[in-house]
Amino acid sequence: MNSHHDMPSPQLERDAFGALRLAGSAGEPEAVTPVRAFPLSAPGEGVSLVGADGRERFWIERMDALPPATRALIEEALAPRDFAPVLLRLESVSSFGVPSTWQVRTDRGDTRFVLKAEEDIRRLDGGALLIASAHGVQFRVPDPKALDRHSRRLLERFL
Numbered sequence: 001m002n003s004h005h006d007m008p009s010p011q012l013e014r015d016a017f018g019a020l021r022l023a024g025s026a027g028e029p030e031a032v033t034p035v036r037a038f039p040l041s042a043p044g045e046g047v048s049l050v051g052a053d054g055r056e057r058f059w060i061e062r063m064d065a066l067p068p069a070t071r072a073l074i075e076e077a078l079a080p081r082d083f084a085p086v087l088l089r090l091e092s093v094s095s096f097g098v099p100s101t102w103q104v105r106t107d108r109g110d111t112r113f114v115l116k117a118e119e120d121i122r123r124l125d126g127g128a129l130l131i132a133s134a135h136g137v138q139f140r141v142p143d144p145k146a147l148d149r150h151s152r153r154l155l156e157r158f159l
Contacts, residue, residue, distance in 0.1 A: 009066055010049060010058045012073045016108050017085055019137050020077045022049055022057055031135045032057050034074045047074060052114075052135060077136075084140040085111075087131065090151040096158075099134065106139065113137065118158055129155075 011023035012032075021029035030051055037046030049058040063071055085106035093115075094101040103112045113133035115121070120132040129141040141147070144155060 009070055010060070012070055014073065017106075017111055017137050019135050020049075020073060022051075024057070030057070033136050034077050036078065047078075049074075084130070084138040087139045087141045089148060090154045093154050093157075098158075104139070113139070115158070121158055 011029075013021050013023070013029060015021055015031075019031045020034065022032045023029045032049040032051055035048045035050050036043055037048060044063045045061065047060040047063060048056045049060070051057045060066065060074070063074065066074070085108045087104050087106055089105040091103040091105060091110075093103075098118060099114050099116050101112055101114050104110070113135065115131065116134045122130045122132070124130055127143060127145070129144055131139040131141065133139065141155075144152065147155065
């Protein structure tokens with residue numbers, strides 16, 4: 001087993017965009033996504049914190065064994081995210097194929113994210129869009145027609 005499995009509790013924090021970050025033994029905290037091993041039969045047991053590459057970074061045997069603050073962070077991340085930054089402008093996209101890296105301005109500041117597949121852009125009632133990043137952060141575009149021309153032209157390549 002990897003050495004991180006004997007850590008008693010993951011050192012977790014949220015970044016400005018609501019993504020969960022795990023403090024590793026070395027370097028910067030990295031974004032992780034919690035995944036339940038047994039969502040139906042045993043939702044409180046077996047939660048894996050998975051990195052951007054899809055590999056497990058930390059295994060949680062039992063949620064109720066975690067400190068309350070850590071458990072709350074993970075449960076929030078497991079719940080459907082209401083925490084959706086509003087996308088104000090597309091600065092650039094790395095390619096018009098997927099996956100592509102998007103550099104964007106949001107109501108919470110500038111960030112970049114990876115769009116894995118076209119179907120990660122969902123159309124909502126009233127013309128709004130919901131764009132899911134590879135890390136599971138949802139970005140909202142309340143009215144795509146209200147975006148500046150540069151942003152609309154980039155976005156249209158994916159719709």
